[in-house]
Structures are given as C-alpha cells and as structure tokens.
Amino acid sequence: MKILIVGGAGMIGRKLAERLAKDGSLGGKPITGVVLHDVVEARACQDCPFPISAEVGDLSQPGEAARLAAGRPDVIFHLAAIVSGEAELEFDKGYGINLDGTRLLLEAVRQAGNRPRLVFTSSIAVFGAPFPDAIGDEFFTTPLTSYGTQKAICELLLADYTRKGFLDGIGIRLPTVCVRPGAPNKAASGFFSNIIREPLAGQEAVLPVSEDVRHWHASPRAATGFLIHAAAIDGEKVGPRRNLTMPGQSVTVGEQIAGLRKVAGDKVAARIRREPDQTIMRIVAGWPRNFDASRAITLGFKADPSFEAIVRSHIDDELDGRIA
C-alpha cells in the first residue's frame, strides 16, 4: 500500500507519519512506501519500516498535482491548506491554495485513473453562527470566513468526484486540535492550547476569554486516529454523503482548567493569567461550540474520552510523561 501525504510537513502530517511508521500497515495492509509532500521539506521519521521520502513543491503550481498522482498512491491524505487567518487576509492566495490546489489534486487523481481513497481534512469552519445548541449532521454550511468557504467547496467537489467514480473520498471536519504542540502562536484559537501546554511546561499562559466559553476539541492523537480510520473505512457504509463532522470533546475553558488541575495539580493550574481581550472574545463568539456527531460515531470514529484524557495524552506524547 502506497501512501501520499499532501501537507506532510505540518503538525498533523508529522503525527500521521509517525503513527503510520509505528503501525507499519493501514487497514490491515502492509505499507510499502510513504511520500510526504509540502512546500517545505517534511522531516521523514527515523527507523521507518518502509521507504519514506519528502518532496518539496507547491500543489497549486501547474504540473505538481499530476506529478504526485502519477505515483498512483493507494491512499492520499490531503492536509495542505493556508490557515484561516491568512486565507482571510490574502483572498486570492487562500482561494489559490485551498480551493484551486485541491481541485488540481482531485483532477490529477481523476486523470491518473486508479481511484485511490482520498482523505480530505475539512474543518468546523464550514459552519457559521448562529448555531443550534449542538450542530447536527444535517446542519447547513454557511461559513463566515473565506477559509470555511474554501473547505465547504472542497467538500462538495470531493463528494461529486466520488459519486462520479473518479476517486474514493472521505472528508473529515476536524475539531480544534488541543493540545497543539510547539510554541504559542498568535492564532485567535491559540489560547485553547496555550493554557494547557504552557503551564505543563512551567510557563505562564494568558487566558483572553471568560471561563464559560465553550469549544470543540480533539487531541492530536485523536485527530490522527480519525485520519487512519477514514483511510480504511468501507465507502459503501458511508454512502454518498462523504463529509463527516468528527466527534470531539465539548468543554468550557473552566472545564479545561479543571481537567488540567485534576491531572497536574493546583500549582500548574495557577500558571494561567486572566487578561481579557475584547477582540479575541468577539472572534470566538462566532465559533461553533458543540456538535452531535452521531454519524461519525456510528461509523466508528473515536473521540478522546474526556478533556483530562486530552491533557494526559499531551503529557505522554509530548513531555515523556513529565510535568514541570
């Protein structure tokens, strides 16, 4: 089984490659090779049980998608995207990468003719406020960002290319990934991870919103699990509605902090400093908070069991079990 990861240098791409290397197989079939494609060189994992290579290129450039599809991978993970903030500031660039890049990939796969499983990472940004208490599987997509619009469009293309038999697509709408490893970033959503990751590392974190703000989370471990499950799931069971909201943990910031305190103690939880930021509060108010992801659950996708489990998986996976 040959695998292509487009966007292989990103955080989720790296986690996915590590998991594939650990498993050595996908859906019960041995992996014979992995290509990590991205605009920067992905770090190929050491001690891989299969050949792995990093290729550098821009999916939105002519010929690049065809070059990738020509390798006739059995499974393609398409994770590459310009992030939300950048897609909002740079309208043409966002459409160029997130929409046209994806369309070029779908078209190249169609031309290659080997009908691979293509797992596309969509986003809960396809939904726009106002929302019901829990967004169900049949709620409409009225995005309030260009990024969300591009993801919603790619979902439609993925379903149509699948329906026509050009490829075998599954779109998964990932929750916000928490705890996101690495340095704090300035994304408006950054604090959801910062308030867990930084205190666990002995650093202070700033909380810019009130503790009653609710949001929808999945650990990097759960997100990787969604991708693996989507790659091997029976397409017949999914049917023509190819895009699925992934299950997550809907918790308030207060519940996040309580989870951190329970796992790591008062001293760690005390490293969170409240510093309300009206701009961030306003942005976050328009985000989805809670979902009823029944379809994905029925299809076997597994969320983290609790927010405490999310904290523990971060400690295990990123901190070698050690709390500062």
Place this chain on the structure above:
Amino acid sequence: MKILIVGGAGMIGRKLAERLAKDGSLGGKPITGVVLHDVVEARACQDCPFPISAEVGDLSQPGEAARLAAGRPDVIFHLAAIVSGEAELEFDKGYGINLDGTRLLLEAVRQAGNRPRLVFTSSIAVFGAPFPDAIGDEFFTTPLTSYGTQKAICELLLADYTRKGFLDGIGIRLPTVCVRPGAPNKAASGFFSNIIREPLAGQEAVLPVSEDVRHWHASPRAATGFLIHAAAIDGEKVGPRRNLTMPGQSVTVGEQIAGLRKVAGDKVAARIRREPDQTIMRIVAGWPRNFDASRAITLGFKADPSFEAIVRSHIDDELDGRIA
C-alpha cells in the same frame, strides 16, 4: 439603473426582460438600460421604455466577464447555466460553464469595484435524498448531480464575495418552473409541464409516473417575481446567509391534474395518457418534493397561491386566455 442579464436568451431571461420592459423601473428606480447576454442572440423586446441590447458571448471565455462587468451595471441577473442533464454527461463542460463561468463573473465584478446587486439563480438540485418531509432553511446541501454541486459551490462563492464587500449577492433556489412554455423537451422533469401545457393546446401528453408523485413548482410569472424581488431586497435584512429557497406549490401529479380539470374541464384533462417509465420514475424518486421556505416568505417572496393559479397564469400569459 443599468441592468445586465447573463443568460438573457433563456426562457426565464426572456420573461424577466418582458417584465422589466412592462415595469420600466426596478425597486422604485427608473431603468436606464438593459443588456441581454447569452451564447445565442437574445430577442430584445419591442416597445421597450429603455435602451435594450443583445450581446453574444461565452461567459467562460477569457475576457468576456470583464467586458460585461466594465459596463458597471447596478443589477446583474446571473441565469446562465448548462442544464442538469448536460452537466451530468459532460463533466468538464458543466464545471467550465456553471462553476468557472460564475467564478469569472464574480471576480470581474470584484475587479470593476462598483459592488452591484447580483441575483444568482440556484436550484433545489443543491439538495440530495434522503429528505425530511419538508426541507427547511437550515438543511444541508448534499447534491447528487454535478449540476447541483456546481450550484451549491456558486452559492458559497456568492456568500463569501458578498461578505467581503466585493458585490451584493442574493442566491435564489428556484422551484421547478411549471408550466414551462414551448415545445415538450426530453428532460426527465419535462412531464410536469407537458401534462398541463399540451392538453391546454389540444395535444396529448404522456405521464410517465404515478399520480402520487409530489413535486415543487413555481410558474414562470412567480419565478420572474422572485428575481425582481431579489434585485431590490434590503441586503441588511437578508444578513450573511445569502442563499434562499424560494417558496412554491408542493403538489402531487394527481393534484396537478385535478387543478387542470377544475380550470379547463374534463375534456382537456382526458388528453393525458398514462405510460409508466421506470427510468423516469427512478430519477424523479431522488428529487425534493416539499420545502418549508419560511425565510424567503418572511423576506417577502411570493409563491403562486395554488396550482390552479399556475394553470390560469399559463392560459393568460401564453395562450391569450384561450383553451383548445
């Protein structure tokens, strides 16, 4: 007020141009000129109270959209599309006209910078079975045709271009237009109109499905009214959710025939010949039957009052009041 009708040679385009000529104004403002654009030359109406011209061109060709937008129309009606059956058979052509053509138009309007009202005709084909009893305003779009996919994508683009302030879009999902004037066509949906139009003209019509088949209808007169209303509606009242399911008449074929009988008598209704066609029955089974179009109704869009009224408007508008 300058008006551009893209797809001006089609049935709805012609009806719209006639209505504009009759009204002489739109949203209370006098019309100063109308351009009818299409791949074939539109027939400009006689005795127009304003200058009207027909331009021939292909929207999907380079430069064509920019040329149209350069006229800086105040209102654009975008009705042009490859129809459903053709878009399904000719994948690339469907995407080229219905998606890329629309995107080129939106982009040209953005570049022109005058932020016109752009009324886009979408379709109930954006929805895919299975459906609830009545499809509500928040039901998701999971089209089962390439045509429906292209329309759903254009809806998303229209909303995003509007949100960014590049234009002022309103998308309207038209019911099936019934009674469609002209010769019987071979579209799978053709019989909904054929069984009314042909008997009224003294001709036999074939009914290929059972009388309990339910569908969603609007007369050409109502459809024209939707376009006119959408052109003048207050965008603030619509808000960011720019695409609206239009109200219609949900009736069974049996109720259609009863309406015809009531308006035109038994002799006319007897001109319908039952000839079941399994292929058409299967296609029609996947189509939407009924909607709850509350949002559009609240925003002032007016459906035909009854199916009988639909029959009468056909007799008035197409037959000069005479039944054969």
